[in-house]
Amino acid sequence: xxxxxxxxxxxxxxxxxxxxxxxxxxxxxxxxxxxxxxxxxxxxxxxxxxxxxxxxxxxxxxxxxxxxxxxxxxxxxxxxxxxxxxxxxxxxxxxxxxxxxxxxxxxxxxxxxxxxxxxxxxxxxxxxxxxxxxxxxxxxxxxxxxxxxxxxxxxxxxxxxxxxxxxxxxxxxxxxxxxxxxxxxxxxxxxxxxxxxxxxxxxxxxxxxxxxxxxxxxxxxxxxxxxxxxxxxxxxxxxxxxxxxxxxxxxxxxxxxxxxxxxxxxxxxxxxxxxxxxxxxxxxxxxxxxxxxxxxxxxxxxxxxxxxxxxxxxxxxxxxxxxxxxxxxxxxxxxxxxxxxxxxxxxxxxxxxxxxxxxxxxxxxxxxxxxxxxxxxxxxxxxxxxxxxxxxxxxxxxxx
Ligand SMILES: NC(=O)c1ccc[n+]([C@@H]2O[C@H](COP(=O)([O-])OP(=O)(O)OC[C@H]3O[C@@H](n4cnc5c(N)ncnc54)[C@H](O)[C@@H]3O)[C@@H](O)[C@H]2O)c1
Numbered sequence: 001x002x003x004x005x006x007x008x009x010x011x012x013x014x015x016x017x018x019x020x021x022x023x024x025x026x027x028x029x030x031x032x033x034x035x036x037x038x039x040x041x042x043x044x045x046x047x048x049x050x051x052x053x054x055x056x057x058x059x060x061x062x063x064x065x066x067x068x069x070x071x072x073x074x075x076x077x078x079x080x081x082x083x084x085x086x087x088x089x090x091x092x093x094x095x096x097x098x099x100x101x102x103x104x105x106x107x108x109x110x111x112x113x114x115x116x117x118x119x120x121x122x123x124x125x126x127x128x129x130x131x132x133x134x135x136x137x138x139x140x141x142x143x144x145x146x147x148x149x150x151x152x153x154x155x156x157x158x159x160x161x162x163x164x165x166x167x168x169x170x171x172x173x174x175x176x177x178x179x180x181x182x183x184x185x186x187x188x189x190x191x192x193x194x195x196x197x198x199x200x201x202x203x204x205x206x207x208x209x210x211x212x213x214x215x216x217x218x219x220x221x222x223x224x225x226x227x228x229x230x231x232x233x234x235x236x237x238x239x240x241x242x243x244x245x246x247x248x249x250x251x252x253x254x255x256x257x258x259x260x261x262x263x264x265x266x267x268x269x270x271x272x273x274x275x276x277x278x279x280x281x282x283x284x285x286x287x288x289x290x291x292x293x294x295x296x297x298x299x300x301x302x303x304x305x306x307x308x309x310x311x312x313x314x315x316x317x318x319x320x321x322x323x324x325x326x327x328x329x330x331x332x333x334x335x336x337x338x339x340x341x342x343x344x345x346x347x348x349x350x351x352x353x354x355x356x357x358x359x360x361x362x363x364x365x366x367x368x369x370x371x372x373x374x375x376x377x378x379x380x381x382x383x384x385x386x387x388x389x390x391x392x393x394x395x396x397x398x399x400x
Contacts, residue, residue, distance in 0.1 A: 011102075019363070034070075037062070041259075075098040075371075094122075127381045137354070156201065156321070161319075172217050203300050290309075294306060333354060369382055
């Protein structure tokens with residue numbers, strides 16, 4: 001086995017730390033050489049992950065440019081909010097660093113194309129964390145739809161239920177509630193789904209139509225007498241969107257609540273409820289993100305597809321119905337049912353993996369594929385920027 005690949009993590013938040021945990025388990029393949037993270041609390045937390053794994057602590061920088069003037073990593077994972085991806089990717093590619101970039105690649109198609117072009121000029125790998133491509137259930141769904149055994153794909157009807165807890169945390173109270181500072185919800189969340197649909201149809205889009213909007217989490221819908229913060233609200237006990245219920249009672253979505261030096265997570269939850277963004281009433285957040293959207297795509301090869309995305313589902317869920325000239329496939333995220341137009345129905349059960357951590361192993365699989373592409377001449381990873389460009393283009397055309 002060759003020397004481990006030295007890698008820099010750009011952005012040690014939710015995704016960056018997930019990758020750090022996984023990389024800490026592959027010391028024969030990877031050395032984490034540097035972390036770029038401007039938030040001191042998060043940087044310290046990230047360094048702890050490696051320390052706890054008995055690995056040397058990486059050098060920490062507040063800025064990608066500073067890191068590049070001091071270090072020459074072979075590879076970098078860009079896990080910052082998407083508005084930073086373009087400049088960070090271009091700086092890294094200037095130094096011929098192989099990049100694995102979180103989705104969405106960037107916030108305009110021109111930026112995505114420029115990154116892809118520069119990676120080609122630099123002769124390095126440019127992969128994207130489109131983890132569903134590596135997910136056991138979704139990769140099997142794509143394989144069955146595209147291996148020709150059921151004929152040609154005619155239509156895809158796909159439903160993305162964001163799940164109300166994720167929706168309130170990320171898209172109403174969280175940073176993705178303001179798309180002009182992050183990206184549209186169909187790009188930030190739905191790019192996985194449009195990517196699945198393009199992988200299934202195997203074609204470029206000819207026409208894209210989209211309808212949707214924000215109608216519910218607005219000031220006009222705020223119940224009479226509701227306080228600006230759930231912690232002070234008399235309606236909190238019966239509110240389906242209560243931050244007190246989500247964070248203090250159920251202790252969900254608190255992974256990003258990193259306490260101050262000597263503090264505890266419980267104290268950080270209370271601080272958020274008292275004064276942080278995550279303690280706000282969902283009707284008082286002034287978010288701008290859509291809460292429902294339908295995208296319809298006509299593909300050049302004649303296939304048609306709809307993707308329906310909405311916030312109002314009890315759980316995160318994805319459901320896909322595919323009609324082909326020789327059969328029908330229905331996947332509900334747990335089971336894939338295959339109905340040939342002639343012949344026996346088959347069911348493939350992935351229920352045991354539906355709740356498995358790290359996207360059922362897909363987060364690790366994308367890292368391994370990236371490392372293999374760097375270390376194996378001629379090997380091309382599955383989720384390259386070129387591969388996912390079409391789904392990004394559709395998301396950008398569909399932004400309402
Ligand atoms: N593949 C997936 O399934 C998946 C899931 C969630 C999020 N994401 C994507 O991952 C990216 C990061 O999301 P997240 O949830 O980890 O966000 P996050 O806010 O938890 O983490 C981002 C981190 O980047 C840091 N940062 C900000 N500016 C920086 C800069 N200039 N240089 C270095 N670090 C900087 C922040 O301080 C923060 O710690 C986004 O593009 C998001 O859409 C992907």
